[in-house]
Amino acid sequence: MSILAAGYQGRLDRRRYFERTLGTLAALGILYWLGINFAKSPSQFFQASLIGLSNGVLYALIALGYTLVYGIIELINFAHGDLFMLGAVFSANFMSIWFGKNHSGVVGWGFFFACLLAVMTFCGGLNVVIERFAYRRLRRAPKLAPLITAVGVSFILQFIGLRWNGSGQKTWNSMLPKGAIEISNVKIPYTTILSFVITVPLLLLMSWIVTRTRQGKAMRATAQDQDAARLMGINVNRTISFTFALGGALAGAAGLLFQQTRGLTSYNLGYQLGLIAFTSAVMGGIGNLQGAVLGALLIGLIQGLNDGLPIGLGQQWSQTVVFSILILLMAFKPTGLLGKTVTEKV
Amino acid sequence: MSALLEVQGLQVAYGSILAVKDVSLTVNEGEIVTLIGSNGAGKSTTLRTISGLLKPKAGTITFNGERIDGKEGHEIVAKGLCQSPEGRRIFPRMSVRENLDLGAFLRTDKAAIEVDRERVLELFPRLRERIEQKGGTMSGGEQQMLAVARAMMGAPKLLLLDEPSMGLAPVLVDMIFETIVKIREQGITILLIEQNAAAALDVADRAYVLESGTIKMSGKASDLAKDEAVTKAYLGG
Numbered sequence: 345m346s347i348l349a350a351g352y353q354g355r356l357d358r359r360r361y362f363e364r365t366l367g368t369l370a371a372l373g374i375l376y377w378l379g380i381n382f383a384k385s386p387s388q389f390f391q392a393s394l395i396g397l398s399n400g401v402l403y404a405l406i407a408l409g410y411t412l413v414y415g416i417i418e419l420i421n422f423a424h425g426d427l428f429m430l431g432a433v434f435s436a437n438f439m440s441i442w443f444g445k446n447h448s449g450v451v452g453w454g455f456f457f458a459c460l461l462a463v464m465t466f467c468g469g470l471n472v473v474i475e476r477f478a479y480r481r482l483r484r485a486p487k488l489a490p491l492i493t494a495v496g497v498s499f500i501l502q503f504i505g506l507r508w509n510g511s512g513q514k515t516w517n518s519m520l521p522k523g524a525i526e527i528s529n530v531k532i533p534y535t536t537i538l539s540f541v542i543t544v545p546l547l548l549l550m551s552w553i554v555t556r557t558r559q560g561k562a563m564r565a566t567a568q569d570q571d572a573a574r575l576m577g578i579n580v581n582r583t584i585s586f587t588f589a590l591g592g593a594l595a596g597a598a599g600l601l602f603q604q605t606r607g608l609t610s611y612n613l614g615y616q617l618g619l620i621a622f623t624s625a626v627m628g629g630i631g632n633l634q635g636a637v638l639g640a641l642l643i644g645l646i647q648g649l650n651d652g653l654p655i656g657l658g659q660q661w662s663q664t665v666v667f668s669i670l671i672l673l674m675a676f677k678p679t680g681l682l683g684k685t686v687t688e689k690v
Numbered sequence: 691m692s693a694l695l696e697v698q699g700l701q702v703a704y705g706s707i708l709a710v711k712d713v714s715l716t717v718n719e720g721e722i723v724t725l726i727g728s729n730g731a732g733k734s735t736t737l738r739t740i741s742g743l744l745k746p747k748a749g750t751i752t753f754n755g756e757r758i759d760g761k762e763g764h765e766i767v768a769k770g771l772c773q774s775p776e777g778r779r780i781f782p783r784m785s786v787r788e789n790l791d792l793g794a795f796l797r798t799d800k801a802a803i804e805v806d807r808e809r810v811l812e813l814f815p816r817l818r819e820r821i822e823q824k825g826g827t828m829s830g831g832e833q834q835m836l837a838v839a840r841a842m843m844g845a846p847k848l849l850l851l852d853e854p855s856m857g858l859a860p861v862l863v864d865m866i867f868e869t870i871v872k873i874r875e876q877g878i879t880i881l882l883i884e885q886n887a888a889a890a891l892d893v894a895d896r897a898y899v900l901e902s903g904t905i906k907m908s909g910k911a912s913d914l915a916k917d918e919a920v921t922k923a924y925l926g927g
Binding site: 558561562564565568569571572573574575576577578579580 | 741742743762763764767768772773775779780781782783784788791792793795796840841844
């Protein structure tokens with residue numbers, strides 16, 4: 345008996361040792377790779393990081409919508425990426441077709457911020473309507489039912505996008521000023537600066553709402569225990585609607601930012617970026633808000649470095665690298681970077 | 691004495707299974723009333739329905755002269771009916787302080803909330819020591835105290851307590867029942883559900899016996915404690 349146990353223990357130890365060695369080697373490899381690239385061309389290194397991070401903040405806006413909804417009703421809202429796509433198409437129409445604001449200037453900026461408000465309202469509202477009619481009745485149904493409904497909603501939104509935007513990719517003139525600031529060989533485009541200027545306050549506002557306001561308190565309580573929240577006098581339905589509104593609004597803001605900084609829209613944008621954003625949320629620990637932002641920044645950074653560094657695998661391997669890292673991370677830490685293992689239920 | 695809560699001919703079903711078949715009970719202002727019965731008799735279902743977490747199939751629930759059956763849970767809390775639910779159901783990732791604040795979620799009278807917090811912390815000094823600790827990391831007994839304290843933070847007219855002694859060490863069980871009496875002294879009416887029938891009958895004024903979804907007996911708690919059938923079935927005599 346004791347010999348058996350010892351043997352088992354030995355196997356465990358050997359495995360753990362093997363895993364740790366492997367992990368350390370991988371980390372050293374990555375450090376080495378970063379190191380030689382940095383030595384070769386520091387400016388290119390910073391350039392690639394910057395591009396990566398500016399993509400990362402965009403992913404963060406979308407990832408938060410996944411993680412907010414998962415946190416409160418444990419639903420992977422597959423339609424969320426497509427909501428972002430509709431936000432982008434809405435913004436393109438708002439800026440270029442309805443108001444024709446393709447040039448910078450005071451009026452252009454005015455319309456940009458008007459569009460930001462409009463698209464956040466549009467996507468937030470749409471998300472609330474989707475929850476009300478598609479998901480609410482399924483709240484006590486087996487988990488698979490709302491999941492498949494979400495896939496269905498995703499297709500519906502995609503086909504709305506297809507009708508609205510056409511089957512091909514459309515390019516748009518951006519209102520944003522072109523050009524860049526150059527600091528010691530690192531080019532910082534105005535659009536990149538703008539991405540940060542818009543996103544960071546939105547993320548801070550969102551964190552303030554969740555941690556400091558009454559509505560945020562209701563959200564956190566509902567996420568932890570719906571029935572207990574009801575017994576506190578919290579209107580659970582309204583709280584869930586509010587969560588969808590918040591997630592939708594962030595996706596809308598991401599839509600405008602994407603459309604204006606990249607100058608393109610396509611009906612299947614939601615699939616590509618949605619998947620990356622969802623991955624960010626999982627990598628950070630789904631249901632955890634800081635985790636979603638961290639995961640998004642990391643994925644943006646990984647992609648940026650992989651695509652932009654002189655010695656690297658290059659763009660074709662971008663997704664492969666990201667998902668390999670995800671798979672590795674999941675194998676070692678299934679709850680994600682900041683995810684908690686659920687041990688607190690007594 | 692006027693009836694604060696009146697339940698008439700209540701029926702509650704889970705799908706096609708009738709969990710509560712016929713429950714009628716009255717709780718008068720200032721009373722401690724207990725509903726005793728074995729596991730699965732429908733006690734918790736009754737309480738969950740009163741609080742609006744379940745919808746009744748038939749029957750009426752009147753609270754403070756107003757029909758509340760079929761109303762949403764948060765509307766019922768707003769009328770002054772709070773519950774400390776079965777299994778405690780505290781918010782595990784929030785501190786004791788945040789849990790207590792959530793108990794007062796619907797109240798806007800900041801000064802009075804402050805007074806009430808002091809009051810419940812006096813009642814449960816243990817919670818004061820743990821005020822910044824996360825609810826999920828506390829022991830079962832502490833969580834139970836928190837659940838009761840949290841329900842009291844809603845400034846209820848009627849407090850529903852679902853198995854407050856479940857899973858607790860004997861010392862804590864005594865302490866919980868002493869506290870129940872103290873809560874009543876503060877002017878809060880109590881409807882108590884217990885498997886620990888002896889202790890419940892000891893603190894209650896009146897009692898109802900629930901058996902497979904139907905009220906089988908009712909009367910003064912002290913009378914029921916002496917009743918032969920009750921003694922046999924629930925008091926281990």
